[in-house]
Amino acid sequence: MTINxxxxELIDDFSFFEDWMAKYEYIIQLGKELPLIDDVYKRNEYxxxxxxxxVWLQADLVDGKVVFTADSDAVITKGLVSLMVKVLSNHSPDEIVEADLYFIDNIGLKEHLSxxxxxxxxxxxxxMKMYALAMKTKV
Known part of the structure; x- marks a missing residue:
């Protein structure tokens, strides 16, 4: 599956919700489903x-693909980072660096976030793009 x-798929998922309260609940649910980041990465450098x-973010290069793990101490923010992990994880560094993340505007996130x-x-x-850029040299 490509980043696009x-x-x-996310744009389709969000289109099912009538209002922003339901969309926020969905974002929070996605955050709850985010695989837990290892505690060793809950340090300032992450x-x-x-x-x-x-928000802690960690990246590994596995078989030429960047795999992100993340966590946050706030439920909405954890949901937002889980959206980004869902979209960008398991893709090549080039794909991530060059990705046009149009879904953010398309689902109305920018105008509904503080x-x-x-x-x-x-x-x-x-x-995430900086991690991918740094990993381009390792591929």
């Missing part, structure tokens, strides 16, 4: 700068 296939909540959460989402994307 996953984004299209924190995403620019997020109001604490400015601090929206900035945090941008920081998550930036950090």
């Amino acid at each position: 296939d996953i984004q299209d 924190l995403i700068k620019g997020c109001q909540s604490q 400015p601090t959460r929206a900035n945090g989402l941008v920081s998550m994307v930036k950090q």
Whole structure:
């Protein structure tokens, strides 16, 4: 499945919800399903700068694909990072670096997040792309 296939699937999933309360509940549910990050990664060097909540992000290169794990101390933020992990994990560094993450606008996330959460989402994307860029040299 390509990054765009996953984004299209998420856009379809979000289209089923009538209002933003239901969409937020879905985002929170996705956060609850996020595989737990190992506690060794819950340190300052794995924190995403620019997020109001604490968000830890870790990446490994497995068989030429970047595999992300993440966690947050806030339920909505954990859901947001789980969305990003779902979209970008298990793809090549090139695919991640070049990805156009159109689903964020398409499902209306930017206009329904507080400015601090929206900035945090941008920081998550930036950090994930930076990990992928760093891993391009290891492929």
